[in-house]
Amino acid sequence: MKKFTCVQDIGDLKAALAEAFEIKNDRFKYVELGRNKTLMMIFFNASLRTRLSTQKAATNLGMNVIVLDINQGAWKLETERGVIMDGDKPEHILEAIPVMGCYCDIIGVRSFARFENRDYDYQEVIINQFIKYSGRPVFSMEAATRHPLQSFADLITIEEYKKTPRPKVVMTWAPHPRPLPQAVPNSFAEWMNATDYDFVITHPEGYELDPAFVGNARVEYDQMKAFEGADFVYAKNWAAYTGENYGQILSKDREWTVGDRQMGVTNNAFFMHCLPVRRNMIVTDDVIESAQSIVIPEAANREISATVVLKRMLEGLK
Numbered sequence: 015m016k017k018f019t020c021v022q023d024i025g026d027l028k029a030a031l032a033e034a035f036e037i038k039n040d041r042f043k044y045v046e047l048g049r050n051k052t053l054m055m056i057f058f059n060a061s062l063r064t065r066l067s068t069q070k071a072a073t074n075l076g077m078n079v080i081v082l083d084i085n086q087g088a089w090k091l092e093t094e095r096g097v098i099m100d101g102d103k104p105e106h107i108l109e110a111i112p113v114m115g116c117y118c119d120i121i122g123v124r125s126f127a128r129f130e131n132r133d134y135d136y137q138e139v140i141i142n143q144f145i146k147y148s149g150r151p152v153f154s155m156e157a158a159t160r161h162p163l164q165s166f167a168d169l170i171t172i173e174e175y176k177k178t179p180r181p182k183v184v185m186t187w188a189p190h191p192r193p194l195p196q197a198v199p200n201s202f203a204e205w206m207n208a209t210d211y212d213f214v215i216t217h218p219e220g221y222e223l224d225p226a227f228v229g230n231a232r233v234e235y236d237q238m239k240a241f242e243g244a245d246f247v248y249a250k251n252w253a254a255y256t257g258e259n260y261g262q263i264l265s266k267d268r269e270w271t272v273g274d275r276q277m278g279v280t281n282n283a284f285f286m287h288c289l290p291v292r293r294n295m296i297v298t299d300d301v302i303e304s305a306q307s308i309v310i311p312e313a314a315n316r317e318i319s320a321t322v323v324l325k326r327m328l329e330g331l332k
């Protein structure tokens with residue numbers, strides 16, 4: 015595996031899930047694979063789960079780990095080519111990337127959408143520069159348009175908890191005080207569309223995601239209707255994607271906050287969220303604390319999805 019940025023990069027999902035459950039059963043089984051190999055994790059944005067679970071995954075495989083928070087301690091990076099660098103950025107990313115590649119064997123990158131220009135974000139400029147110039151295998155720790163480590167963990171979790179072969183999975187928008195990226199919902203939709211689940215997306219009008227990610231999913235503007243008979247509810251906020259509204263907050267309607275009212279029309283659905291979550295904006299205290307909430311096992315599976323991806327990258331180094 016040379017890159018992991020999207021569902022296609024993991025290949026056959028059944029094989030990937032089998033590998034995940036094998037590792038979950040014995041997460042140190044491949045501890046020799048990473049001996050004297052170094053993972054470098056590069057964060058342009060904050061993180062708790064990705065930072066901790068990916069470092070744990072690397073130690074499961076016997077790897078050394080270097081973590082760099084670009085905005086704390088490293089030189090401010092110019093990322094645009096052709097810019098006369100007479101401002102506050104002493105280093106260009108096109109030098110920094112191959113230099114970082116000198117000190118490691120595998121690179122993970124977190125670089126969120128900037129919401130300044132939709133084309134720039136959706137061309138995935140930053141992570142593609144790492145893929146092109148680092149000389150190392152690169153995986154996404156959430157980029158501008160996807161979060162594959164999260165979505166792989168979400169799939170593992172649904173497979174563990176589903177009570178029917180083809181569960182109804184509903185991804186619902188919920189309100190948030192800040193404009194959040196479309197990466198998590200895009201990615202979840204991409205992975206759900208790669209399964210045979212009954213997948214529905216529900217959100218207020220104006221929050222339509224990129225059709226490339228929505229695919230064949232059913233879109234329902236009536237949240238209660240969408241929730242009817244659901245087996246899994248996946249809640250997430252995202253800023254508007256379409257046209258001039260890109261990156262904007264169009265609604266903070268707390269009628270969309272997931273509570274007992276909505277969960278009451280489901281098929282005793284499990285509640286999921288990638289975390290961090292704003293309680294009583296995205297979901298009520300009662301729902302996220304209920305027996306149906308699996309947000310903690312979902313977060314725990316981030317260690318498993320990262321271990322599978324790192325294992326495949328290490329195997330590719332041989």
Ligand SMILES: CCC[C@H](NC(C)=O)C(=O)O
Pocket residue numbers: 156194195196197198251288289290
């Ligand atoms: C895993 C989620 C990361 C990020 N969340 C925030 C709060 O920025 C997002 O919504 O994409």
Ligand SMILES: NC(=O)OP(=O)(O)O
Pocket residue numbers: 060061062063064065156164288289290
């Ligand atoms: N779900 C997730 O990626 O969490 P962090 O942003 O804390 O890494």
